[in-house]
Amino acid sequence: MVKFLSEEWLEQCKKYMHEKLDPEKDLKNVTTSLLGVVEHIPPDDSTMNFYLNIDNGNLIDFIVSSGSTYEKEATFVITGSYGTFRSILKGELNMTIALLKNRLKLKGNKIKALRLMKPLDGVIASLREVTDEFEE
Amino acid sequence: MRQDKVLALSKTSLEDALEIAKKGTHCGMCRFDFLDTGLCPSGNKYGFLAYWPQGRMQIFKNLRLDKVKPTEKLIEITDSCSLCGICDKQCNFATQLRPEKVAKALKDFTKSLDKNDFQKTPEDENLKGLRNIIGDKWATNDPIIISSYISSIISPEAGLNFYIVMPKDAEELSKVIKFANTNNLPFLPRSGGTLLSMAAPTVLSKAFGLEQGIVIDLLRMKKLEIDSNTHTATVGAGITAFDLQKEAHKHNLRANVAEAGAHICSNIASTGILSTWGNKYGWSADNFIDLETVDDTGKISRHSDLEIKNPYTTEYGFTNISLTPPAIVTQATVRLNPVFDDEEAVFVPFENIKDALNLSFKIAKRGIGFSNVILSRKYLAEFISPTPRIAEDFEFILEKYMKLNYVVDIICNKDEKKIIESMVDYTIDKTTLKSLILGCPKLATLKDSEFMKILSEEKDPLKAIFAGPMKKHFEKALDATPENISKIYDKDLQEFFKKVYSKPKMTDIVWLHEHRIFPSRLMRQRMFLPMGGVIWTAYEKNLFDWIKMFEEVGEKHKLIHALGFISPFDQGRFAVLEYDFYYDHNDSDAKNRVDKAIIESQEKSLEIDGILSALNFYFKGLYRKEHILFPIAKAISKEDQELFRELLKNIIGDG
Numbered sequence: 001m002v003k004f005l006s007e008e009w010l011e012q013c014k015k016y017m018h019e020k021l022d023p024e025k026d027l028k029n030v031t032t033s034l035l036g037v038v039e040h041i042p043p044d045d046s047t048m049n050f051y052l053n054i055d056n057g058n059l060i061d062f063i064v065s066s067g068s069t070y071e072k073e074a075t076f077v078i079t080g081s082y083g084t085f086r087s088i089l090k091g092e093l094n095m096t097i098a099l100l101k102n103r104l105k106l107k108g109n110k111i112k113a114l115r116l117m118k119p120l121d122g123v124i125a126s127l128r129e130v131t132d133e134f135e136e
Numbered sequence: 137m138r139q140d141k142v143l144a145l146s147k148t149s150l151e152d153a154l155e156i157a158k159k160g161t162h163c164g165m166c167r168f169d170f171l172d173t174g175l176c177p178s179g180n181k182y183g184f185l186a187y188w189p190q191g192r193m194q195i196f197k198n199l200r201l202d203k204v205k206p207t208e209k210l211i212e213i214t215d216s217c218s219l220c221g222i223c224d225k226q227c228n229f230a231t232q233l234r235p236e237k238v239a240k241a242l243k244d245f246t247k248s249l250d251k252n253d254f255q256k257t258p259e260d261e262n263l264k265g266l267r268n269i270i271g272d273k274w275a276t277n278d279p280i281i282i283s284s285y286i287s288s289i290i291s292p293e294a295g296l297n298f299y300i301v302m303p304k305d306a307e308e309l310s311k312v313i314k315f316a317n318t319n320n321l322p323f324l325p326r327s328g329g330t331l332l333s334m335a336a337p338t339v340l341s342k343a344f345g346l347e348q349g350i351v352i353d354l355l356r357m358k359k360l361e362i363d364s365n366t367h368t369a370t371v372g373a374g375i376t377a378f379d380l381q382k383e384a385h386k387h388n389l390r391a392n393v394a395e396a397g398a399h400i401c402s403n404i405a406s407t408g409i410l411s412t413w414g415n416k417y418g419w420s421a422d423n424f425i426d427l428e429t430v431d432d433t434g435k436i437s438r439h440s441d442l443e444i445k446n447p448y449t450t451e452y453g454f455t456n457i458s459l460t461p462p463a464i465v466t467q468a469t470v471r472l473n474p475v476f477d478d479e480e481a482v483f484v485p486f487e488n489i490k491d492a493l494n495l496s497f498k499i500a501k502r503g504i505g506f507s508n509v510i511l512s513r514k515y516l517a518e519f520i521s522p523t524p525r526i527a528e529d530f531e532f533i534l535e536k537y538m539k540l541n542y543v544v545d546i547i548c549n550k551d552e553k554k555i556i557e558s559m560v561d562y563t564i565d566k567t568t569l570k571s572l573i574l575g576c577p578k579l580a581t582l583k584d585s586e587f588m589k590i591l592s593e594e595k596d597p598l599k600a601i602f603a604g605p606m607k608k609h610f611e612k613a614l615d616a617t618p619e620n621i622s623k624i625y626d627k628d629l630q631e632f633f634k635k636v637y638s639k640p641k642m643t644d645i646v647w648l649h650e651h652r653i654f655p656s657r658l659m660r661q662r663m664f665l666p667m668g669g670v671i672w673t674a675y676e677k678n679l680f681d682w683i684k685m686f687e688e689v690g691e692k693h694k695l696i697h698a699l700g701f702i703s704p705f706d707q708g709r710f711a712v713l714e715y716d717f718y719y720d721h722n723d724s725d726a727k728n729r730v731d732k733a734i735i736e737s738q739e740k741s742l743e744i745d746g747i748l749s750a751l752n753f754y755f756k757g758l759y760r761k762e763h764i765l766f767p768i769a770k771a772i773s774k775e776d777q778e779l780f781r782e783l784l785k786n787i788i789g790d791g
Contacts, residue, residue, distance in 0.1 A: 083321065084322075093347065096783060100457050100458060100459045100787065102432060102459075110451065111779070114782075114783060117782070
């Protein structure tokens with residue numbers, strides 16, 4: 001069982017993305033960085049973040065840390081509740097709808113972010129494949 | 137369940153009731169007192185949708201279609217209905233349905249059930265928390281109550297993993313939202329539910345509905361205060377357009393409102409109150425003086441607070457789509473406008489849209505009139521006609537014999553009326569309008585008459601019938617009396633409707649425009665999906681292309697489709713257009729076709745200069761119209777079309 005945001009989760013995700021995602025086909029050679037801020041994490045209502053850095057379709061950094069900020073600046077910051085990320089990773093909610101329903105808050109250029117959705121689909125699919133346990 | 141008892145129930149009554157229930161469209165006309173009948177006592181007392189006629193219809197449908205299992209609440213819900221018949225009167229006026237038959241069938245069905253078969257719904261930790269905030273009575277996880285919200289905020293495919301709460305004020309709502317966030321429960325507010333119910337049968341269902349979590353029903357927020365000195369009203373989120381207008385009228389004032397059942401606060405947040413009075417009274421942030429809102433963190437703010445982020449601005453561009461309001465409006469202080477003694481309606485009939493637009497826009501640019509709209513013959517027929525059948529025949533006559541395809545419909549004062557009359561050859565006068573309202577059943581019977589054939593051979597049938605020699609004969613032929621129109625209703629309701637139509641307000645065009653009790657007839661027994669949006673009048677030529685595009689899409693997908701209305705705003709600077717696709721919401725093939733039409737027309741709208749499509753102004757009503765509309769939208773590039781297509785696919789799927 002791999003729990004969302006755990007050390008094991010991070011390692012498995014990296015491994016999966018390195019092994020299974022093709023930089024050109026799956027990630028469209030995208031270059032971007034994204035900070036995902038996860039709020040209201042049970043059981044103690046804490047906040048964590050994950051930082052993703054992709055260069056030309058290759059995963060460079062994938063780091064999980066506590067709090068709402070990370071030392072490196074990201075092109076996009078998306079903030080949402082643990083429940084929203086859980087729904088996305090369970091495939092119950094897609095990222096675009098979550099953005100348009102205001103369940104995910106975006107800092108950064110919206111058009112550019114929406115253009116990223118397709119390449120990021122591969123990343124989300126990887127996370128979805130790997131993650132099978134959540135705090136309830 | 138005691139099958140023998142179920143079987144013993146009249147099969148016909150159950151089947152009839154199911155047919156009625158299926159035709160329900162959640163128009164919400166049973167939740168406010170628009171015919172002076174009083175309100176449904178049960179709904180008024182218990183609040184949740186399950187206790188209102190529309191909710192009972194939904195529950196009955198869900199039970200019969202095995203979407204929900206009975207719970208003990210069902211007994212309370214059915215016992216609370218005294219079969220007083222108010223719902224039959226209200227619903228029959230709007231939709232021609234008899235919800236009391238469904239309520240009766242639901243009672244009988246419930247009595248036939250074995251209590252041992254009732255599903256138990258224990259209180260869980262989330263419900264306990266919610267009840268601690270708003271009290272036991274106003275929070276529930278009962279599947280029967282939840283199921284009454286299906287198709288008006290809960291997608292039919294979403295299941296029943298919900299809580300329903302009814303906070304009484306902003307403070308309670310704030311606590312509910314904070315609780316929801318801490319416990320990772322999504323939430324969505326519900327007011328009249330009409331916009332959500334129009335989306336529910338379509339691909340828009342997932343985009344606008346809630347997949348699980350907390351439905352926040354705002355009906356209990358019933359504050360309504362008129363200040364006749366400042367010409368303002370303060371309304372809570374549970375107040376409908378009709379409630380406010382009725383109260384304002386007592387002070388000789390008028391509010392700018394959407395259709396009668398729309399709740400003022402949520403309508404401000406959703407579409408910014410689009411009405412035919414917009415050219416004079418404004419749109420979006422023009423409508424209110426102050427708002428009390430609760431945001432998605434539970435923070436309560438007022439627009440008048442000194443230290444808040446600019447609440448009137450929104451990002452610009454075709455990707456600026458919102459599927460939820462930026463905040464829940466719990467209270468609004470809205471502008472009211474004076475009502476003058478010499479106000480009148482001027483109706484100018486037209487065969488073609490170009491002439492109608494020319495007049496409507498000219499009047500708007502000169503700032504004449506309070507209300508200004510071009511109604512299509514479809515709307516005119518649907519609004520006036522008391523039954524779908526009469527509407528169909530009426531529309532046929534308007535098109536085939538009278539050549540009346542559009543009417544420029546203006547409410548103005550006496551002096552302005554003279555100006556308009558000087559601009560046109562003829563108008564439809566007050567007496568004829570009254571005759572059309574009361575005489576439409578008779579008019580429908582003239583479908584194959586000699587009179588209509590003679591009329592159609594006239595060079596200008598409109599002039600002949602409204603200002604020529606045939607006017608007198610026409611009015612006589614309509615035999616327009618309250619007694620005659622009441623005859624189209626079921627026998628037991630005829631006396632009631634005779635009294636209703638005897639009231640002067642029921643044929644007073646100004647009153648009808650203000651109180652907007654007719655538009656719900658567009659969704660009687662079948663659904664419609666309004667498309668369209670805003671167009672700059674400087675791009676008038678594109679307006680015709682836009683209408684043509686909708687026509688072609690409607691034809692391609694074999695839908696009943698028609699222009700609804702075009703109304704100028706902001707001294708004719710821009711106009712709002714509504715084009716509707718009509719369909720049977722119980723027919724899956726029709727739903728698929730309307731889905732395709734939504735996607736296709738939405739995409740094509742963005743290929744035309746000067747247009748902001750409806751999807752781009754939903755939930756923008758809190759902002760200044762200038763921030764929503766400026767600069768003029770241009771047709772998007774091929775690259776952006778791709779992106780928009782992708783966006784639509786993500787929001788609503790492939791159709």
